[in-house]
Amino acid sequence: MRRHRIAAIPADGIGKEVIPAGLEVLRALAERDGGFALDVEDFPWGSDYYRATGRMMPEDGLETLKGFDAIFFGAVGDKDLPDDITLWGLRLKICQGFDQYANIRPTRVLPGLTSPLRAVNPGDIDWVIVRENSEGEYAGHGGRAHRGHPEEIATETAIFTRVGVTRIMRTAFRIAASRPRKLLTVVTKSNAQRHGMVFWDEIAAEVARDFPDVTWDKELVDAMAARMVRKPGSIDTVVATNLHADILSDLAGAVAGSLGVAPTANLDPERRHPSMFEPIHGSAFDIAGKGIANPVATFWTAAMMLEHLGEAPAARRLMTAVEQVCADGVLTADVGGRAMTAEVTAAVVAAIKGANA
Ligand code: IPM
Ligand code: MG
Secondary structure: OEEEEEEEEEEOOOHHHHHHHHHHHHHHHHHHHOOEEEEEEEOOOOHHHHHHHOOOOOOOHHHHHOOOOEEEEEEOOOOOOOHHHHHHHHHHHHHHHOOOOEEEEEEEOOOOOOOOOOOOOOOOOEEEEEEEOOOEEEEEEEEEEOOOOOOOEEEEEEEOOHHHHHHHHHHHHHHHHHOOOOEEEEEEOOOOOOOHHHHHHHHHHHHHOOOOOOEEEEEEHHHHHHHHHHOHHHOOEEEEOHHHHHHHHHHHHHHOOOHHHOEEEEEOOOOOOOEEEEEOOOOOOOOOOOOOOOOHHHHHHHHHHHHHOOOHHHHHHHHHHHHHHHHOOOOOHHHOOOOOHHHHHHHHHHHHHHOOO
16 A cells, blocks of 8 residues: 655635545545555644744744655635735745745646636646746845835845756756647746846756757747737746746636636655645635635645656546536536535545546
8 A cells, every 4th residue: 555644734714625625535536546545644834823823833844744745735824914924934934945946837728617718618728837936036035124214125136046947947848848749938038137037048048958859939928928818729838937927827727717726736846855735726715714615726736746646547537527527517606606615525526436447
């Protein structure tokens, strides 16, 4: 029996609803498969933990997480706490502490979902956005001076290192090479940002030489936003900086029908540390506690986690079940349905149990 140790951190808002739903589905998959088991440990970290202890997670939190094979994460964000506290105290701390430098964000229009783009049907979009996840605009470099005075100043410096850019480019080219179209778009803004972004472009061209079978092009981030809407079929794999990919991945989620279905993996591709899997949607405290959150992003995220753990058949079985349930119209309100989180979860569990393959 293959055993995988999973740290579950539901954290805030609807994270507390979708992670239990994800675990239910994972249990059904392990049972159906028979070849692997998941040892899940739950951690109550997040904003409530902060209110009780003054920290988003214990001081030795990373030490604790080190022993796990993967982290299954909900969302952070609380209406009464500043976002920079909740984010830097937990999610970014884990991403940066474990050097999870590659953030992978697949986008597809699932069956049963409707893209707001008139010409796009299920199957027409199949993108993977590779987001640099360790530096760039999120490096945390900068500061404030002259606080409270008229000349007050704040700087926020984007950091690009040769190591950081090279490794994300290699990851993106590798992913592009593994996909049928072998097509990569490098997103940049080197027309306006003459240092970091020109460096980014130069390294892309260097790395490209090692991947002669990948066709690649370069697109300025603003033009890329327009291209995602106007020529979505011209896109396959995309690599972009931390901030650019943050923005483009929300657009991708919207184009695919809902952010409620968009998953992500924060990977340490070298596997020195556990990687972290989470839905992109965030804590959504406006709908928290109502039982109406869309669990599909978390299920898709769980499939990415299974794949990372070497359980590809279970990952495929999960996505097949999710697609079947979506196609059957068992959908939450954000994607035009009326089902509750628990109903979608039960339908996916039933599809897993009933699957022939
Ligand atoms: C995301 C989110 C986060 C980010 C927020 C919560 C800071 O938008 O994962 O895309 O920008 O990284
Ligand atoms: Mg975002």
